[in-house]
Amino acid sequence: MGTTQLETVPEPKYWHLKTVLSEALDSEFAVGEILPNERELAARFGVARATLRQALEQLELEGRLQRRRGVGTAVAPPRVGVDVGSESGPRSWPGAPGDAWHTEDHEQAPAPAAVARLLDTGAGTPVHAVRRSRTTGDQQVAAEILYVPADVVPALPAGQDPADSMAQRAARARAVLRELHRLDLQGQDRTVELGSARAEDARRLDRLPGAPVLVVTTRYIADGRTAAVSVATYRADTCRLSFSDADALPLAG
Known part of the structure; x- marks a missing residue:
């Protein structure tokens, strides 16, 4: 040749x-x-x-x-193994027993355009945004925002008080997760992309803006529609992701 x-x-x-x-x-x-x-x-x-x-x-x-x-x-130290697939089982809602995430905050705000398309909500329509974090050892390795349309969890009143304390916002975030658990989860799909840390990601993960990150987007299906979308940002410099509900596929070595 x-x-x-x-x-x-x-x-x-x-x-x-x-x-x-x-x-x-x-x-x-x-x-x-x-x-x-x-x-x-x-x-x-x-x-x-x-x-x-x-x-x-x-x-x-x-x-x-x-x-x-x-x-x-x-x-850098060796990468930390992070199991994305079996945190609470391949067919569990976020916040189920065994979930490795810590629920921190809640707000109602429009979802990013790409997420709004997945949720089939109109541009600018406020949705529930639940912020969570994940720690391995003493190091925070990931930050997540879970987006849920208001009509998926109708038991929760719309709107929020800007004067709410962090504890009140965290309690409201947990309430959103509890309402999701009342739904029959029919399935989920997940994508992984290499990206750059935005300002908020960088602040939450103690990184510099533009640092490499792994973005895991999970779409949760219930009642024949996309009921929630999770966008989880992992530190690419410290994490090695695996998916045990698939074949423990390592994405970063």
Whole structure:
């Protein structure tokens, strides 16, 4: 077989540097150790800072490095295994016994356009938004917003008081979950995408805006319609996701 055009393309400088840096991480640095600043690293390896940044970004994406607010870039520990599929069983509503999430907050607000299409709600129509978080050990690894149309849980009065305390909003969030549990869950489907942390995601996960994240979107079906949509954002630098209700498929290694 002849040489393809792709095979003649030289390896990008940042990719070669990534390999060199990875070897240095293994031999010279301990987990949690802060790397020298970009100027020092660029001088050591004889590259432009733009090339260095590309290599560091790739290593962060692969889970070898973590950027910390106000601290710098540190060597990352091994990724934490997070089982997405069997938190409370493949046919359970969020908040069922065994659920690994902590319910935090509630508000009524329009869902993002993509979620509104899944829910078949009109643009700008307020829905229940339940915020939850997931922690492994002492580290928060994921943040979730569960969107539920108001007519799916009609027992809950519409509207909210801006003066409600955090405890009141958390209680209202738990009430939304209890009402969902009254419905017959017919099925669910799930998608996973690599994304970048938005400002809110970054704040909740203690990441920098734009940091790599894994976005897991779950659609819950009841009474022949989409009754709820969960958008869960996982830290890509620390998480290795598996789906035990499928075949324990690892998504990030």
